[in-house]
Amino acid sequence: MKQDRTIRTVGELVAAGLLPEAQREEAERVAQRYAVAITPAVAGLIERGVATDPIALQFVPDAAELETRPEEREDPIGDLTHSPVEGIVHRYPDRVLLKAVHVCPVYCRFCFRREMVGPEGLGTLSPEAMDAAIGYITDHPEIWEVILTGGDPLVLSARRLREITARLAAIQHVKVVRFHTRVPVVAPERIDDALIGALKASGKASYVAIHANHPREFTPAAQAAIGRLADAGIVLLSQSVLLRGVNDDPDVLAALMRGFVEMRVKPYYMHHPDLAPGTAQFRLSIAEGQALVAGLRGRVSGLCQPTYVLDIPGGHGKAPIAAGNVTQGPDGCHAITDWRGGVHLYPPPVDVA
Numbered sequence: 001m002k003q004d005r006t007i008r009t010v011g012e013l014v015a016a017g018l019l020p021e022a023q024r025e026e027a028e029r030v031a032q033r034y035a036v037a038i039t040p041a042v043a044g045l046i047e048r049g050v051a052t053d054p055i056a057l058q059f060v061p062d063a064a065e066l067e068t069r070p071e072e073r074e075d076p077i078g079d080l081t082h083s084p085v086e087g088i089v090h091r092y093p094d095r096v097l098l099k100a101v102h103v104c105p106v107y108c109r110f111c112f113r114r115e116m117v118g119p120e121g122l123g124t125l126s127p128e129a130m131d132a133a134i135g136y137i138t139d140h141p142e143i144w145e146v147i148l149t150g151g152d153p154l155v156l157s158a159r160r161l162r163e164i165t166a167r168l169a170a171i172q173h174v175k176v177v178r179f180h181t182r183v184p185v186v187a188p189e190r191i192d193d194a195l196i197g198a199l200k201a202s203g204k205a206s207y208v209a210i211h212a213n214h215p216r217e218f219t220p221a222a223q224a225a226i227g228r229l230a231d232a233g234i235v236l237l238s239q240s241v242l243l244r245g246v247n248d249d250p251d252v253l254a255a256l257m258r259g260f261v262e263m264r265v266k267p268y269y270m271h272h273p274d275l276a277p278g279t280a281q282f283r284l285s286i287a288e289g290q291a292l293v294a295g296l297r298g299r300v301s302g303l304c305q306p307t308y309v310l311d312i313p314g315g316h317g318k319a320p321i322a323a324g325n326v327t328q329g330p331d332g333c334h335a336i337t338d339w340r341g342g343v344h345l346y347p348p349p350v351d352v353a
């Protein structure tokens with residue numbers, strides 16, 4: 001049966017064949033704690049009756065989410081410790097997050113902000129809070145880039161988005177406006193001329209970072225939506241999360257990165273999963289992640305290489321965590337590991353004076 005509206009309840013999940021009746025009770029308990037939403041585009045992608053389906057794993061609530069481990073945190077990347085005014089996260093000197101909305105078109109079961117997003121979450125910034133957030137950006141001339149995230153900023157109407165981008169465009173020291181979104185993939189029909197126009201902050205560079213984790217998410221409709229963004233001159237970047245059971249496979253990762261590049265989306269971030277509550281089932285070790293990311297090198301084009309990063313728990317920012325290719329060799333040489341694992345010595349510089 002074709003889904004024509006977003007699924008938001010466990011009853012609707014069961015009725016759509018996305019959840020077995022036997023799991024209804026536990027799923028209800030999960031849904032009381034964390035938001036659930038699956039758009040028609042995503043519902044159409046999920047293979048019914050396959051518990052290991054990589055799309056289902058990302059969006060269908062699971063009893064494992066009820067178990068919070070001691071190392072997990074409500075605010076795993078420390079947004080709240082860097083929030084000078086509501087809606088702003090100022091972690092690095094030259095850029096801020098502007099969290100205009102805490103609603104998403106889908107709710108990812110591994111979400112790093114799962115305690116903040118959803119219909120019961122922090123909601124949309126009030127007009128007064130938005131004024132204060134814009135005021136903060138205006139008062140801080142070191143802010144060169146504003147990153148709209150949340151929640152998903154592209155759930156806002158084109159009119160609301162245009163208001164925000166116009167206000168940012170009026171701030172002289174802001175040069176770059178970046179949007180982080182899952183909408184082009186999970187609700188591609190929203191990417192129309194009005195929304196694309198609203199993403200352009202006059203006189204500034206607009207970037208859109210598109211979140212996808214499995215190549216099956218790149219449906220013809222998603223490809224067309226992303227093509228519309230690229231054709232409009234918006235620079236496109238990717239972001240993905242390395243997730244056990246979803247994309248912890250060299251072939252899947254290679255197809256995901258190639259898929260992005262084929263759509264004119266430059267692979268940007270590959271996130272190690274955060275310590276969000278109830279997400280241990282998705283977390284692999286950093287060593288496993290390093291091996292997977294190293295496996296992309298040589299196997300796929302340099303264009304297809306994302307940066308593997310960890311948001312250091314507690315709000316200390318992102319750190320690249322890919323395994324190094326350079327170690328100390330004999331006689332002052334460096335030992336360089338190639339993509340097949342071969343080791344080669346590179347000599348130290350000579351004194352030519």
Ligand code: SF4
Nearest residue numbers: 104107108111151182
């Ligand atoms: S789209 Fe982003 S913010 Fe929203 S639920 Fe997914 S990971 Fe969380």
